Amino acid sequence: MTDPISRRSAIGLGLLGVGSLGLGVAGVASSGFRSGPWATTAPGGAAAASWSEPTVLASSGGALTCELTVSETQIDVGGSSARMLAYNGAVPGPTLHLRPGDTLRIHLTNGLEEPTNVHTHGLLVSAEGNGDNPFVSVEPGESFDYEISLPDDHPHGVFWYHPHRHGFVADQLFGGLYGAIVVDEEDWSEGAPRIVVVSDVTLSGGAVAAVSDAERRRGRVGEVVLANGLVAPPLAVSPGRTERLLIVNACASRYLDLGGLAMSVRGVDSGAFIPPRAVDRLVLAPGNRADVLVEGPERPTSLVARAYERGGGGMGMMGAVAPEVDATILRLVPDASAHPSPVAPSRDSPRDLSDAHVDRARTLTFTMGMGRGMTFLIDGLAFDPDRVDHTVELDTVEEWTLVNATMMDHPFHLHIWPMQLVGHEGVDFRDVVDVPAGSSVTVRIAFDRFPGRTVYHCHILDHEDLGMMGVVQAR
Numbered sequence: 001m002t003d004p005i006s007r008r009s010a011i012g013l014g015l016l017g018v019g020s021l022g023l024g025v026a027g028v029a030s031s032g033f034r035s036g037p038w039a040t041t042a043p044g045g046a047a048a049a050s051w052s053e054p055t056v057l058a059s060s061g062g063a064l065t066c067e068l069t070v071s072e073t074q075i076d077v078g079g080s081s082a083r084m085l086a087y088n089g090a091v092p093g094p095t096l097h098l099r100p101g102d103t104l105r106i107h108l109t110n111g112l113e114e115p116t117n118v119h120t121h122g123l124l125v126s127a128e129g130n131g132d133n134p135f136v137s138v139e140p141g142e143s144f145d146y147e148i149s150l151p152d153d154h155p156h157g158v159f160w161y162h163p164h165r166h167g168f169v170a171d172q173l174f175g176g177l178y179g180a181i182v183v184d185e186e187d188w189s190e191g192a193p194r195i196v197v198v199s200d201v202t203l204s205g206g207a208v209a210a211v212s213d214a215e216r217r218r219g220r221v222g223e224v225v226l227a228n229g230l231v232a233p234p235l236a237v238s239p240g241r242t243e244r245l246l247i248v249n250a251c252a253s254r255y256l257d258l259g260g261l262a263m264s265v266r267g268v269d270s271g272a273f274i275p276p277r278a279v280d281r282l283v284l285a286p287g288n289r290a291d292v293l294v295e296g297p298e299r300p301t302s303l304v305a306r307a308y309e310r311g312g313g314g315m316g317m318m319g320a321v322a323p324e325v326d327a328t329i330l331r332l333v334p335d336a337s338a339h340p341s342p343v344a345p346s347r348d349s350p351r352d353l354s355d356a357h358v359d360r361a362r363t364l365t366f367t368m369g370m371g372r373g374m375t376f377l378i379d380g381l382a383f384d385p386d387r388v389d390h391t392v393e394l395d396t397v398e399e400w401t402l403v404n405a406t407m408m409d410h411p412f413h414l415h416i417w418p419m420q421l422v423g424h425e426g427v428d429f430r431d432v433v434d435v436p437a438g439s440s441v442t443v444r445i446a447f448d449r450f451p452g453r454t455v456y457h458c459h460i461l462d463h464e465d466l467g468m469m470g471v472v473q474a475r
């Protein structure tokens with residue numbers, strides 16, 4: 001391929017726009033990143049594990065039928081062992097490889113002592129019945145059969161799944177429940193894109209640490225950052241060759257302010273960037289995903305996540321929480337014998353809504369206040385699964401202005417329908433749109449299919465569990 005990394009810029013969350021932010025591209029040492037406490041060694045001082053990726057479950061003949069069993073399990077995490085929550089005994093859970101038009105059938109079995117369910121984050125599918133229905137509750141010891149049909153024109157890219165049972169989401173995700181979904185037309189037997197599921201966790205006494213009320217209000221951040229369940233794993237890459245990384249931010253609250261090397265971003269969330277955007281900084285809010293090309297370096301080079309300021313830390317009512325520190329996500333290690341991942345053709349974005357007729361405009365406002373404990377509200381209301389907050393007409397385009405009237409950033413996730421950022425260079429579709437403290441962001445949404453009822457919410461999952469979620473019905 002031609003060198004895509006000719007123009008340095010940054011892809012941020014809505015306000016950064018394009019322009020050099022001056023981060024170095026030669027790795028941690030020269031770009032001013034501090035090393036996190038787990039940057040190069042695993043807990044206990046053991047050497048970091050070798051690279052590995054989750055098991056792949058691939059569809060065939062138009063369907064993927066699989067079992068996902070949720071249980072508390074002993075997991076090896078960066079050289080130590082801890083009790084975590086797992087899909088099929090692994091953290092992350094298996095990668096689901098699907099094609100447009102496929103039917104995904106998941107037999108979900110709940111081996112926990114609390115309810116759970118599963119959400120296919122970013123998939124353009126029905127939210128009704130046993131589809132991607134966030135109102136399903138699978139009780140302890142019970143099973144549920146999901147059947148999720150992808151349309152023939154489903155966007156290619158990386159998506160993910162995680163629990164979405166209100167009240168338990170942050171605890172279950174932080175405990176280890178997440179996995180990648182990739183939709184494309186490729187045959188991976190000849191080589192596959194690299195899956196990089198990034199998560200964070202705090203371990204204590206051989207288990208996932210309990211979190212304080214202050215951490216819930218702030219949005220919990222784990223001490224250890226994991227890539228595919230590993231601490232700063234080494235990925236062998238051939239110098240000068242292109243490697244394709246499909247990155248998922250599966251952290252419960254942590255923003256990933258990625259840098260340390262030059263990246264060519266082919267897309268974020270459901271949107272494709274054509275041509276790819278050359279950047280040396282890429283910020284992924286919780287729930288965001290990215291399709292990224294990197295070039296094999298001549299020297300070992302780390303992809304790092306800088307500590308990100310998301311506001312609220314100085315608020316007295318938040319209570320004391322430990323500061324976030326920089327972390328190494330993975331290390332690219334030169335190896336001339338390494339096989340580079342194939343780079344699939346660029347995909348189409350959803351229909352550009354820049355010039356679309358807007359049928360209706362709405363404003364949604366996030367607030368926090370003191371009630372019995374701190375309240376996290378949208379339009380003055382806490383989540384009620386029996387209330388419909390907004391009813392939208394099918395086959396219309398709406399413009400939503402998301403107003404953040406608080407002192408903390410809130411990443412806004414709408415299920416089912418992608419949101420196009422208004423007033424941005426190029427076409428930029430997101431499934432999670434960050435709304436920084438004290439600001440607003442405007443998006444356009446085509447409610448062009450999938451009648452039914454689903455949710456929108458803050459993807460700092462503690463905030464969602466605390467009530468920052470609403471219900472939208474399309475009809």
Ligand SMILES: [Cu+2]
Pocket residue numbers: 409410411458459460463464468
């Ligand atoms: Cu929030």
